[in-house]
């Protein structure tokens with residue numbers, strides 16, 4: 120694998136994760152538990168789409184095959200997407216949506232803080248921009264995880280159920296492969312081992328405050344680094360890509 | 372060909388599409404104008420990554436320059452240095468307040484306000500400091516939602532980043 124191929128793959132991993140997570144959160148638009156949360160989740164989605172957009176633009180430039188950001192988002196299929204499995208999990212109830220977002224925010228918070236130091240100027244600049252938004256996201260979701268977990272009996276049970284369901288998708292966020300090896304050597308990528316303990320201690324701190332417990336079963340599902348996904352992604356793409364695929368030359 | 376200063380002054384007439392009382396120069400979105408022969412490059416930076424107004428601003432820049440006979444225009448988006456509300460001029464902050472949006476504090480002072488701690492924001496309508504945050508996310512990505520406990524009016528706060 121060349122450095123260029125590795126960088127293209129790395130950009131897709133980041134952009135796909137932001138885009139799919141944004142698409143999931145956007146499903147709440149008009150269905151939020153109350154107006155302020157409806158606005159919060161859609162605003163959060165918008166930030167994620169913006170981040171995805173700038174990374175796709177860069178990916179297209181790195182690839183150099185005259186594809187643009189829309190081609191990458193709308194004209195690739197399931198086995199080409201490199202988003203993490205946690206990003207594509209179904210929304211469930213609000214507890215599950217918030218917890219999924221909290222785990223991703225915590226990851227992003229430490230990840231993008233490191234990516235700012237990347238020798239790749241474009242990724243560093245995008246990270247510098249994104250980290251400001253992610254800081255807001257994390258503040259929001261961590262306060263909701265705590266409030267719901269340490270809330271009523273009902274909200275506590277739902278938050279614990281959510282944790283039991285999605286914990287097994289958190290492990291592969293830190294998985295590294297040849298792409299990482301090549302890019303870490305170049306000073307471009309973030310060594311995910313270096314942020315794992317920070318992610319764990321932040322998660323533990325908030326889950327403790329939320330009075331919910333990490334499941335004893337330590338099994339972790341993996342696959343996204345090889346573009347192997349859970350059953351959800353195909354359905355997300357079918358909906359998200361239907362318009363551009365039906366009208367590929369449409370101009371807005 | 373117009374000079375850099377003339378072009379900057381032309382573009383300073385372009386309002387922000389979502390908050391039309393301030394223009395793109397005083398908002399800090401317009402970063403630079405580079406004149407090279409008969410080519411003009413306009414450097415802009417987004418307030419938020421996903422700000423939907425950026426495309427509109429780009430179109431507005433191009434059509435404003437076309438109206439003034441400049442056809443060869445490139446608009447370039449940069450992310451570094453990342454936009455900060457500290458770039459909004461004091462004059463623009465006053466315009467925001469009059470428009471009903473509480474202007475951003477200095478980034479260093481902002482944290483307390485959004486964490487719901489101490490430092491109370493001033494209601495842009497009645498000036499009361501007896502205000503509470505309703506949501507960190509408001510009508511657009513750049514705003515948070517507050518309410519005044521005295522005049523009871525909700526208001527937007529232009530949050531600092």
Ligand SMILES: [Zn+2]
Nearest residue numbers: 494497519522
């Ligand atoms: Zn008031």
